Amino acid sequence: MIAVIGSAWALFLGMGLLMVGNGMQGTLLGIRGEIEGFSTFEMSFVMAAYFAGFLGGSQLAPEMIRRVGHVRVFAALASFISAVLILFPSVTEPWAWILLRIIIGFCFSGVYVTAESWLNNATTVETRGQALSVYMIVQMGGIVAAQSLVAVGDPSGFLLFVIPSVLVSLSFAPILLSIAPTPPFETTKPMSLARLFRLSPLGCVGMFLTGGMYAAQFGMASVYATQAGLTVPQISSFIGAIFLGGLIFQYPVGWLSDRLDRRVLILGCSIFGTIVCAFGVILPASFAVVATIGFLTGGMVNPLYALLIAHTADHLDYEDMSAASGGLIFMNGLGAIAGPVAIGGLMTAVGPSGFWLFVTALLALLSAYAAFRMTRRPAPSVDETGAYVSLTPSVSTVGVVAGAEWAEAQQEEDAAAS
Numbered sequence: 001m002i003a004v005i006g007s008a009w010a011l012f013l014g015m016g017l018l019m020v021g022n023g024m025q026g027t028l029l030g031i032r033g034e035i036e037g038f039s040t041f042e043m044s045f046v047m048a049a050y051f052a053g054f055l056g057g058s059q060l061a062p063e064m065i066r067r068v069g070h071v072r073v074f075a076a077l078a079s080f081i082s083a084v085l086i087l088f089p090s091v092t093e094p095w096a097w098i099l100l101r102i103i104i105g106f107c108f109s110g111v112y113v114t115a116e117s118w119l120n121n122a123t124t125v126e127t128r129g130q131a132l133s134v135y136m137i138v139q140m141g142g143i144v145a146a147q148s149l150v151a152v153g154d155p156s157g158f159l160l161f162v163i164p165s166v167l168v169s170l171s172f173a174p175i176l177l178s179i180a181p182t183p184p185f186e187t188t189k190p191m192s193l194a195r196l197f198r199l200s201p202l203g204c205v206g207m208f209l210t211g212g213m214y215a216a217q218f219g220m221a222s223v224y225a226t227q228a229g230l231t232v233p234q235i236s237s238f239i240g241a242i243f244l245g246g247l248i249f250q251y252p253v254g255w256l257s258d259r260l261d262r263r264v265l266i267l268g269c270s271i272f273g274t275i276v277c278a279f280g281v282i283l284p285a286s287f288a289v290v291a292t293i294g295f296l297t298g299g300m301v302n303p304l305y306a307l308l309i310a311h312t313a314d315h316l317d318y319e320d321m322s323a324a325s326g327g328l329i330f331m332n333g334l335g336a337i338a339g340p341v342a343i344g345g346l347m348t349a350v351g352p353s354g355f356w357l358f359v360t361a362l363l364a365l366l367s368a369y370a371a372f373r374m375t376r377r378p379a380p381s382v383d384e385t386g387a388y389v390s391l392t393p394s395v396s397t398v399g400v401v402a403g404a405e406w407a408e409a410q411q412e413e414d415a416a417a418s
Contacts, residue, residue, distance in 0.1 A: 010174035017171035019142025021164035030222025044344020047219030049101035055333030057109025147240035191323035203312030211335025224355035228285035245295035246302030261379035273300035280356030325400035
């Protein structure tokens with residue numbers, strides 16, 4: 001592990017600062033939108049715009065990198081992100097925020113593609129699993145740490161927007177000044193969604209539903225908490241609890257994933273999450289209640305992304321996983337775009353509890369579909385499945401493919417040892 005960190009410390013440091021900046025702006029906009037008088041439905045489009053840009057970036061960034069190289073793309077996207085963060089408090093109109101969120105989502109997507117390409121190049125197949133684990137800890141830890149900074153300033157002013165802008169600017173320094181060579185980059189022809197659905201129906205449907213859940217956490221949680229009457233420190237603690245739960249539960253879920261039918265685990269996480277979120281609908285929105293529910297919900301929802309990718313990989317030949325990853329991320333992105341708008345409509349109709357009602361409904365749908373798929377075909381033998389790799393919805397196709405490559409190597413190693 002020490003050798004892995006030493007070989008890519010500049011990337012981990014840079015990504016940590018970047019995720020602090022990204023985590024701050026996601027929470028801060030929900031609070032500032034309320035101060036500016038934006039309606040819940042308007043804010044839902046603002047939050048959805050990030051995921052629209054992110055999906056566009058995941059499709060276009062690989063070709064940009066192939067044409068002009070990692071360094072130029074990295075530097076260009078860095079300047080856009082830093083500028084956009086400063087513009088949010090300067091142009092307080094919903095249409096302007098929607099445009100800025102599209103830009104920032106596109107840029108962050110490109111940054112992730114670039115960073116994960118570097119990480120892939122800096123590690124071997126044997127160390128890639130550890131490197132991806134550290135990378136995901138840095139990502140989730142950065143978002144959690146960001147919430148403590150949100151509570152130190154006045155969200156109606158400029159300072160809290162300047163801080164993430166500075167952090168994002170600083171995040172690129174250790175990466176761009178690193179002496180590590182930039183890796184080659186190859187694009188892969190994607191698999192058609194129809195073929196992907198035939199190979200893994202649960203993977204496709206699950207990724208779409210999980211996209212809506214993740215968008216609820218990353219996009220609309222601060223809007224919900226503001227509408228529920230929580231204070232700024234309570235809002236930041238609530239969002240921190242969601243991602244802390246996701247970080248803590250990744251590893252026990254991953255341990256179980258390598259020992260059980262993954263559909264059983266997907267079903268179990270979904271049912272437990274459904275029950276937990278239902279309490280959010282019926283219980284009063286006190287801080288203790290929402291923080292506890294947020295922690296448990298984050299712990300169930302965030303590992304589902306990696307579980308669904310691992311489940312899909314179990315039904316594909318290794319050489320197909322690279323092409324399939326683009327389709328999985330596309331389905332997740334569609335769900336993430338639709339999620340905030342649906343939540344905004346529900347919260348407008350029934351109040352803040354519409355946030356939990358939406359997540360409850362998605363988890364219930366995933367539970368039902370996972371149970372249905374378990375009746376359609378037998379599970380592969382545990383000995384024939386690849387290893388679980390901790391991945392979050394912010395990972396690009398590069399990270400998914402790198403994880404699949406490591407899982408395949410682990411499977412071959414285990415088969416040789418047995």
